[in-house]
Amino acid sequence: MMRPATRLLIAALIAITGAACEPGKAAGPDNFVGDARRGTDLVKQYQCGVCHDIPGIAGADGNVGPPLHRIGTRTYIAGYIHNSPDNMADWIEDPQRALPGNAMPRMGIPQKDARDIAAFLFTLK
């Protein structure tokens, strides 16, 4: 037979374990993790500048898509999606999943890279 105190202890442990899982699940600008410096290099590597004019990236003067000046303070991505670091990372990872049929192609960018690129884009204010 379990003593009430033991039961309480077990319940408390379950509660603590559950709480510890919360932050990983929660998504939002406050706990967004991305490396903006690495993102700068990735924007060059993936050649986003072929299609976009991007401040601070040498040779990035494309005019296929919109210029990314002050994209970190823009209200909407592609005129439809609420702009947040998480939504931006989703957009970069797969713009066709984010907004099917839009003109930006899926480039096969891994999630980690997309998050670092989003962190860089949010330095453009």
Ligand code: HEC
């Ligand atoms: C082949 C051309 C092309 C490439 C390469 C490209 N994009 Fe785009 N991008 C577009 C087009 C076109 C749009 C406009 C989509 C729309 O508004 O429907 C767009 C939209 C965007 C937007 C939203 C802009 C806004 O004003 O709402 C962001 C941010 C963006 N691209 C970032 C990137 C990044 C970062 C890369 C590189 C990883 C990249 N793009 C590569 C064509 C491209």
